[in-house]
Amino acid sequence: MEMRSFFSFDSPSNYIISNIKIDPSRSPFIQDRLEVLYEENSIDNIKKLVKDLEVNEATFKVVCLNNMEIDETKKIPQSERRLLEREIGLCIEGEPDLNHPEIIFGVILIDGKWYFGKHMKSVSIWLKHLHKPHSYSTALSTRVARTVANIAVPQPQNIRAIDPCCGIGTVVIEALSMGINIEGRDINYNVCQGSRKNITYFGLTGNIILGPISEVKEHYDVAIIDLPYNLFTHTSTEDQFNILKHARRIADKVVVVTIETIDDMIEDAGFVIADRCIAKKQSFLRQILLCE
Template sequence: MSNEQNKRKFIYTYVHHVDEYDLCRMEMRSFFSLDSQANYIISNTKIDPSRSPFIQDRLEVLYEENNLDNIKSLVKNLKIDETYKVVCLNNMDIGATTKIHQPERRLIEREIGLCIEGEPDLDHPEIVFGLIFIDGKWYFGKHMKSVSFWRKHLHKPHMYSTALSTRVARAVANIAVPQPQNIRAIDPCCGIGTVIIEALSMGINMEGRDINYHVCKGSRENIAYFGLTGKITLGPISEVKEHYDVAIIDLPYNLFTHSSAEEQFDILKHARRIADKVVVVTIETIDDMIEDAGFVISDRCIAKKQTFLRQILLCE
């Protein structure tokens, strides 16, 4: 049974550290409006897998069948002009489905590949087809491998020990702006630009501010270092006059920009004023403060780094 052509289905596989479980699921919910306890999710939503620090593969499903012979019959109908290869994605346990070992994966890839009418190229194919076995069903389709572009952002000219890690910053940007089209975003306490860099690298229209001149200068230099273009303004959030679709507030707590409870509440009140949706990053439980600022917390998670915990709160 093949999928109806007008109903696209995508399968995403995930890999993450155990400490990243909650953050990964919150990013899932942002992208797909639901999450999965397993290390894969099936959705009708198309996301570039390279956006997420956790997604490993994306399969755009063309056929799904209960046995491999039916898949072989269906792929014979494919007529492609590009060179191609087939990869089996069961190189790890997928949910309750155990890993298929390499010799068997190679055999499956060869058998399916030989059924496709076209020119195979195992080294530099123009199109890659994927095959995955999950819970007794085979899925075949167009495969896209995630590329960890964000890894090059790990080493910046200017770095602070208390800044978000690159992986967390990228996930936070995705939670704030899952679909970047026509969205304006701001990080009004941007520090050295960790979140801004991840957002800009994904095509998210985000600008930044900070009250510290040297921090703003460092942020601009970090952005330029990676060949990105972004606006960083010196000044407090209270001076922001424009309105944004979303703001990211990583509440200041380092030696350069430590803020009192009153100052944090002031930041949150202004965030309510300038943005429809706000993602707050905090090391303290501030639910009452957030509610007093006029927000409703619609989703949340804990981002762990060994014993250091941050709360990620989606506020609307």
């Protein structure tokens, strides 16, 4: 579902080719990104082309990304990958640095075609957010929270988002760490305080407001709502429906997280479910619904 939000389609393969640039560190599911400079049918042609690369004063290194099976393409053994990296690196005019290069180039073989370009490795920022000073067991995992934020806001430019039931701030933290313009809101004073402390703990800056969604006057491009549920709250079905009705009022698009099937309630609130998936956390099954 995150892939569809980013690229407008998904793939049964473990790679995707797209003109859309996504920082791989945004997603818990993306490992690498290769910004393709050359595409050839043979590695010898790649070696010829890289001779024209201009790295100026920057140091560089080359990595071969065939360290696992990629669709139908078999893994290239490590010794062969190292040899490829060395041969291509020797063709590039510049200063190699295997430890702290300023530029990393990548080369990969997929279905008989070689691709060469600038490589970017994913950094699992969301793992650092596991260690919040304030948390509770039923909150979304940081991995799911980051995915939900990406589904809601795949392209952050000029987008305003709100999490009006933000709880301890799990979604808000992930969104803020990706440069998404989001504010949080909750009806519980202590929870708001905990959320603010969590945001500050990770060196982020964000606004958490005390109050119900019914008091929201501004309009947003998207809202993210992890619906309160009866197991740990006193929220009734009527309360949940009122949250959805106000979400329809304040936002053009809403991503709803729910442990119950609420399709009828979503429709009665004026939404159409555009996409959906299931997220698991221990014994909890959560539905993630993209509503427009």
